[in-house]
Amino acid sequence: MPERDVTVGQLLLTEYQTLKDEQKTRIGFRDNLLYVTLTVVAAVIAAAAQAKQASMLLALPPVCVVLGWTYLVNDQKISAIGAYVRDDLGPRLTRLAGAPDDSSVFRWETEHRTDARRRSRKAIQCVVDLTAFCVVPLAALVLFWAAGDGGGLLVAVSLLEALAVVGLGVQVVSYAGFATAE
Helix, strand or coil, rough: CCCCCCCCCHHHHHHHHHHEEEEEEEHHHHHHHHHHHHHHHHHHHHHHHCCCCHHHHHHHHHHHHHHHHHHHHHHHHHHHHHHHHHHHHHHHHHHHHHCCCCCCCCHHHHHHHHHHCCCHHHHHHHHHHHHHHHHHHHHHHHHHHHCCCCCHHHHHCCCCCHHHHHHHHHHHHHCHHHCCCC
């Protein structure tokens, strides 16, 4: 069997392709989580309205927190891959290629971040995320509390759910990356 020489550059390009494939998969999964959340919210609201049971709305906060956290973790990994390609992998490949220091082999990784509307898009996306994963379940809790048909245990559960939703909201805002929205 002939011996094959593998260069560092080939390994780095393979790493790049693998990371971009993972990023693409995570983007699709993350984006579908919003649709799943909307579907679940609609189903729970319809079931609660049909059964005239406000207590059924207590299903929304845990579902929204789990889906929201999964969304957030995937979004963070997508960003981490981009940062790694921009700040580590790209510069290493640029040096290996002998390119000038001011050039980058993966310009898109930095170029798309310079859009003048980036900050406003990030803010709008943060509002969308907060609405889907936090405002809707908090509204469900308010409706449950307003209905007043829950016993002490359900009210205690609803308060814990409210804390979880607020905690998720804090994480959504902190991960939104306004400080890095060049």
